[in-house]
Amino acid sequence: MDPAEKVRLPPDEAALLVRLRAGDRDAFTALVRHHGGAMLRLARSLARGAGAAEEVVQDAWVGALDGLERFEGRASLRTWLLGIVANKARTRAARDGRSVPFSALFEQDPDAPAVDPASFLPDGHWRDGPRHWAEADPERLALGAETRAAIETAIAGLPEGQRAVITLRDVEGLEAAEACNVLGITETNQRVLLHRARARVRAALGPYLGGARAC
Amino acid sequence: MLTCQEMTELSTDYAEKRLGLADRLRFQLHLGLCADCRAYVRQLRAAARAMGALPEPELPKALEEELLRRFEGWKKR
Numbered sequence: 272m273d274p275a276e277k278v279r280l281p282p283d284e285a286a287l288l289v290r291l292r293a294g295d296r297d298a299f300t301a302l303v304r305h306h307g308g309a310m311l312r313l314a315r316s317l318a319r320g321a322g323a324a325e326e327v328v329q330d331a332w333v334g335a336l337d338g339l340e341r342f343e344g345r346a347s348l349r350t351w352l353l354g355i356v357a358n359k360a361r362t363r364a365a366r367d368g369r370s371v372p373f374s375a376l377f378e379q380d381p382d383a384p385a386v387d388p389a390s391f392l393p394d395g396h397w398r399d400g401p402r403h404w405a406e407a408d409p410e411r412l413a414l415g416a417e418t419r420a421a422i423e424t425a426i427a428g429l430p431e432g433q434r435a436v437i438t439l440r441d442v443e444g445l446e447a448a449e450a451c452n453v454l455g456i457t458e459t460n461q462r463v464l465l466h467r468a469r470a471r472v473r474a475a476l477g478p479y480l481g482g483a484r485a486c
Numbered sequence: 487m488l489t490c491q492e493m494t495e496l497s498t499d500y501a502e503k504r505l506g507l508a509d510r511l512r513f514q515l516h517l518g519l520c521a522d523c524r525a526y527v528r529q530l531r532a533a534a535r536a537m538g539a540l541p542e543p544e545l546p547k548a549l550e551e552e553l554l555r556r557f558e559g560w561k562k563r
Contacts (some may be wrong), residue, residue: 294561296554296557296558299553299554299557300550300554303545303550303553303554304545304550307545307549307550307553308543308544308545309542311543311545311549312542312543315543323554325546325549328549328553329549329552329556332553332556332557333556333560336560337560369527380525383493384494384495385494385495385498386491386494386495387493390491391489391490391491394489395489395490395491395492395494396489396490396491397490397523400490400521400522400525400526401522401525401526401529403525404525404529404532407528407529408532409532409535409536409538409539410536410539412532412533412536412539413536413537413538413539413540413541414539415540418536419540422533422537422540423538423540426537435508436561437537441534441535441537441538442537442540443537444538447502462498462499462502462504465498465502466495466497466498466499469498469530469533469534470494470530472533472534472537473529473530473532473533476533476536477529485555
């Protein structure tokens with residue numbers, strides 16, 4: 272294993288990779304259990320339907336096994352695996368002859384506002400500012416049944432490009448540069464998509480937290 | 487002075503540290519003076535962090551079994 276890889280990977284993961292290259296089934300199971308959930312979540316954000324998402328995850332693992340020797344540890348193992356998921360989803364979209372090409376999902380009109388212009392007075396001040404949230408603790412928002420469902424529904428309802436970006440950035444916690452690499456998009460494009468997506472998830476939470484207004 | 491509407495449009499650039507010095511100062515000045523925009527920015531941050539705290543989906547058992555089957559196939563190649 273080259274030294275760079277040792278630097279980037281947690282020690283147990285580096286050891287698992289050595290065992291995986293030797294064909295160790297338990298090492299494979301451990302890696303699947305550790306990274307499989309994140310891979311499935313990204314696949315679901317990119318593929319149409321649960322069956323298609325699971326097939327993308329399968330294709331991605333086979334691709335990862337085939338490409339194991341090419342993994343250099345410049346990215347974290349998870350980022351590398353997520354990149355393969357995105358590639359397999361792209362291949363699948365092309366094969367399924369999607370009417371909207373995969374690349375078009377990430378094109379955005381950068382001038383369209385993230386917050387409804389009706390929320391503002393003609394002079395640009397809030398018409399009716401954001402309501403105070405009864406709960407603003409992120410953990411409780413994520414684990415409360417209603418707010419969690421609101422967040423998940425909002426993410427699921429986003430346009431695909433926004434959904435993929437926010438899944439990588441906010442749900443999985445990747446850095447901007449990593450998310451751009453995984454999806455093959457520019458930093459500016461990534462930021463525009465993230466901006467829209469965050470504004471929509473925030474707006475979706477409002478009604479559950481005392482803010483009946485749309486803004 | 488930035489308007490509240492401009493603030494909402496710059497909020498992600500601010501959070502991502504992509505504003506130049508002058509814009510960053512203008513953004514912070516407005517935040518200091520406007521409780522509504524402070525609430526907006528705080529709510530955006532809370533929503534982003536809440537997404538990071540969502541539980542990971544369970545890998546369906548059948549998918550894990552299929553992956554192991556494909557692993558065995560890969561080993562034989």
